[in-house]
Amino acid sequence: MTHAQPASTPRRILLLGSGELGKELTISLKRLGREVIAVDSYPNAPAMQVADSHVVIDMTDPDALRALVEEVHPDCVVPEVEAIATEVLVELEADAGVRVVPTANAVLATMDRQRIRAVAAELDGVRTSAFAFASSPQEIRDALEITGLPAFIKPTMSSSGHGQSRITSIEEVDAAWAAACEGARSRTGRVIVEEEVRFDSEITLLTIRSLDPLSGEVLTSFAAPIGHRQVDGDYVESWQPAEISPLALAQCQDMARAVTTALTALGPGLGLGLFGVEFFIQGDEAWFSELSPRPHDTGMTTMMTQTQSEFDLHARAILGLPVDPALAHVGASAVITSTRAVADPVYRGMTQALACADDLRIFGKPVFRAGRRLGVVLAKGDTTDQARSRAQAGAQAIEVIEADAQEAEAQGEGES
Ligand SMILES: Nc1ncnc2c1ncn2[C@@H]1O[C@H](COP(=O)(O)OP(=O)(O)OP(=O)(O)O)[C@@H](O)[C@H]1O
Ligand SMILES: [Mg+2]
Structure with missing residues (x-):
């Protein structure tokens, strides 16, 4: 039996975007001994707090982005956000052989609804609104x-x-x-x-293109579907597995395979990595909506529900390692937000949150506006309903306050 190896496995990774998803991805890559250089437009962004080094640039500035990639000379570039001068990545991939995850063309297509619809609408069996x-x-x-x-x-x-x-x-x-x-x-x-699609539910199907360790071929695999609820375009809670009909799930898997294959078919390279593919579900029917060529915010629930989270899966797939997207527990995530801007935030109520739920993440982001996503609470359950209510209760227990307000309170208590 021969075990295939990818042509070269990346050691030095340039992460474009340093938010909470990038932070978890960095942790997964660091566990596998990789060097991560985290980039964003502001210092001390979440992923920068855990990366080997960081760079602050405007990633939408083509000249600045090109100069950075040429200077760092990474083994691969991993975009974590859409707001990037992606056309530079396409040029660097074509002219200088820079590896972009999953491919620069896939990143370019998914940031533009016109391009991704053009790809999806061409494919047999892919239904959109x-x-x-x-x-x-x-x-x-x-x-x-x-x-x-x-x-x-x-x-x-x-x-x-x-x-x-x-x-x-x-x-x-x-x-x-x-x-x-x-x-x-x-x-x-x-x-x-x-x-408008009149759906009963919407899901994210995490779809992974990884190398099969035995054949060396690209293998497409799927995590259990993730249900989620969106308010004003932002996800507020997600859970796994989403209960959808087996027929609808089979359609989603076929569509996700078709779209991710078509997206990466242009190459160059194998187009390895994890994708968050969004669908609307009504009964036995499914509609493809859009996809991210990277971990998906609703997939944060996998930090509780899977042995390999979406970040571990993305890291492994990129590095050419085998993946296991199996569900380990029923669970849910609920988002922590602030009701106002807070200059120097501290997080109160963690003990209560962990009494209601099982785990949490505080992203360590600046709280410059109300409603910003600052953390996530994770919970297991016997059912998704139970996991959802435990995660929600945990998220509600957390309060974001000014550090000096907490200090003043503590002093007041000391004096009385
Ligand atoms: N055609 C549609 N029919 C029904 N609902 C829709 C439709 N398009 C969007 N929505 C609702 O709006 C949400 C956001 O839409 P969409 O995913 O296209 O936007 P987005 O700005 O890319 O959001 P995100 O980046 O958070 O995924 C969807 O998750 C869904 O709840
Ligand atoms: Mg969406």
Whole structure:
């Protein structure tokens, strides 16, 4: 029996984006003895706190990004966010042989709804909502002939629900166009108009392209589906496994395999890594929505539910190591947010949170606005409902307060 080895296994990894997902990925890579250089636009970002070294640059500046990659000379570049001058990565991959995870073209396609829809719509068996693109309010009105109402209007380049509207009447078109222009990450002057899918639930299917240790071929595997709830474009809780019909799950797996294969088929390289593929489910039917070519925020629940979290899976897949995405426990995650901006945050209520739930992560991010995601509480359960309520109770027990308010309180207690 021969065990295949990837051509070269990366040692030095340049992580573009240093948020909470990047922090956990860095920890997974460090456990496997890799060097991680964490990059973001501000110092002391979560992944920088655990990486070997860090660099602060504007990753949307093509010249700065190119200079950084040329200077660091990494074995591979791992994007963690969408807001990157990805066209530079495409050039570096093509001209200088820089390895980008999963591939630079896949990263480019998934950051733009127009490109990813073009890939998905070509594929047999991949069902999406009816959609059309529009470059003016009038074109939106024309697109509504195809999609009907209610419809979703989204900038072609945006994430976390930014610039997105759900409209129920023609009168709302102008406001939706203005919101999309305002909320777009990059001013493409174009929006997607999507039919509303009346779903019972939505899921993320973590899909992993890894090397089969025996054959050396790329193997596509799947984690158990993750259910989640979104409020204003941001996830607030997720759980695993999501209870969906076996028929719908089989459709999701077929679609996820087809889309991730097509996305990475252009190469170069094998397109190894983990993808978060989003679907809407109604009964036995599934609709492909979009995907991330990297760990997904709703997948944070796998830090409790799987022996190999989505971060371990991504790290292993990138390094050419075998993966095991099996579910180990039923569980859930609930997001910790702050109700206000806090200059110097401390987190109160951790003891109570851990009495309700099993574990938590505090990301160590600056709290410069209300509603920012600051941590996550993780819980197991006999059922997903039980795990969800334990995680929710834990998240509610955490309060984010100013460090000096806590000090003043402690002094007050000391004096009385
Ligand atoms: N066509 C649709 N029909 C029904 N619901 C939709 C549709 N499009 C979006 N939604 C709802 O809005 C949420 C966010 O949409 P989408 O995932 O496209 O946006 P996003 O900005 O990329 O969000 P994120 O980056 O957080 O994944 C979906 O998870 C779903 O709840
Ligand atoms: Mg989404």
